[in-house]
Amino acid sequence: MSQAKERLLASRVGEIVANDFRSAHLFSQYGIDFCCGGGISLERAIKRFDADEARLVEALMQLDAQGEKQQGLDQLPIPDLLNYIEATHHSFVREKAPLLIEYSQKMVRAHGESHDEINPLAGWIRVLVEDLMPHLMKEEQILFPAILGLYNQVEMQNCFGHIGNPIDAMLYEHDDALQILEKIREITNDFQPPAHACTTWRVCYATLAEFETDLKQHIYLENNLLFPQALTLTQ
Numbered sequence: 001m002s003q004a005k006e007r008l009l010a011s012r013v014g015e016i017v018a019n020d021f022r023s024a025h026l027f028s029q030y031g032i033d034f035c036c037g038g039g040i041s042l043e044r045a046i047k048r049f050d051a052d053e054a055r056l057v058e059a060l061m062q063l064d065a066q067g068e069k070q071q072g073l074d075q076l077p078i079p080d081l082l083n084y085i086e087a088t089h090h091s092f093v094r095e096k097a098p099l100l101i102e103y104s105q106k107m108v109r110a111h112g113e114s115h116d117e118i119n120p121l122a123g124w125i126r127v128l129v130e131d132l133m134p135h136l137m138k139e140e141q142i143l144f145p146a147i148l149g150l151y152n153q154v155e156m157q158n159c160f161g162h163i164g165n166p167i168d169a170m171l172y173e174h175d176d177a178l179q180i181l182e183k184i185r186e187i188t189n190d191f192q193p194p195a196h197a198c199t200t201w202r203v204c205y206a207t208l209a210e211f212e213t214d215l216k217q218h219i220y221l222e223n224n225l226l227f228p229q230a231l232t233l234t235q
Helices: 003-010 013-019 022-029 042-048 053-066 078-111 118-151 164-187 199-232
Strands: none
Touching: 003 042, 003 053, 013 022, 013 042, 013 199, 022 053, 022 199, 042 053, 078 118, 078 199, 118 164, 118 199, 164 199
16 A cells, blocks of 8 residues: 555545545545544545545545645635635525525426425425525624634624534534435435436436535534634634
8 A cells, every 4th residue: 555545544534625625525426424524534434434445545646636726724814714605605505505496396396296205305405495594694694703803802792602602503503404415315315316307307416416515515614614713712
């Protein structure tokens, strides 16, 4: 085994993603949890999620050889990290969520009576969207301004006390969203449309896969970079 492969297998999944966010797409493809499960080594993750070690390691090493890493987010100061999360991930949710509702409702009208999975899928998509929209607002209007105030050492009035209280609430909501995603992944057979699926069906599943990858990156950034940094500002 080469030294490069040994180092890669020994690296924590979360560290790999923080170093190059393109790897998050690969982990999603191989069913590896890089979000809440990012604290274990790649070797352990491969065994836990029964991934193809040879193919995944080769793909990760090819990413490294290609260059143009999407890195440096762990080096951003808090104001820039907040702006990045809102401009990249919050905007993505607001762009794609209405489309998912639209696609799933079209599927209900066209196939809901003949395919048992369609109606539950549409229901879970609506639950996910209805959970995420107020979540984004709470972050943008309450938590993020409070974190920015701590960073700038500006005394701000709030109704939640210690910053850890709203962070705990957001962590809970992140877990809830991830559980809904797991239910959607189960219903959709890992976002694999059946052979007879129409175009809307296929587009819906492809958009769900894209949505899951972005949301996991979004949650990873907040859980593992933003929130820990915010908590250190109170020490």
